[in-house]
Amino acid sequence: MAHAALLPLTAAGEAAPKTPPPAAKASAPAAPEVDSDTLPPLRYSAHVYASLPEKRSIVLNGKAWTEGDSPLPNLVVEQIQQDVTIFSFNGTTFTLAALEDWPGGKIDEEPKEE
Incomplete structure (x- = not known):
């Protein structure tokens, strides 16, 4: 009979398995x-x-993306290759070496690989 206090788990809220969505x-x-x-x-x-x-x-x-995804407005992951990723930003195609951070700035106009 002492265990009857364990039944109202949802009323206490402390032991409820539901958690708020990860912020x-x-x-x-x-x-x-x-x-x-x-x-x-x-x-x-x-x-x-x-x-x-x-x-x-x-x-x-910090977020996973696949080919065709758009991580930011006007930025599209076009193709993930073995050592590089091909992106397009505002219609301009550029490559970024695997694991190379982009420091920010304008995309240089370079010949595009097709």
């Missing part, structure tokens, strides 16, 4: 202001290449 994931700090010509800094912390495109991923600013 860190919901409010990712990776949303710096983006102007139309300048790409903000990107921290490139993981690079996974696989022969199957659906298994490829990268981590930018």
Whole structure:
């Protein structure tokens, strides 16, 4: 009979298994202001290449992205290759070596690989 006090778990709320959604994931700090010509800094912390495109991923600013994703406005992960990732920003294609951070700034106009 002493254990009857354990039954109202939801009333106490202390032992309830439900937890609020993780605030860190919901409010990712990776949303710096983006102007139309300048790409903000990107921290490139993981690079996974696989022969199957659906298994490829990268981590930018603490969040995982796959080919076709848009981590920031006007920025698209076009292709994840073995040693580089091809991005497009405002229609300009550029590559970033695997795990190389982007310091922020304008994308140089360089010949595009097709």
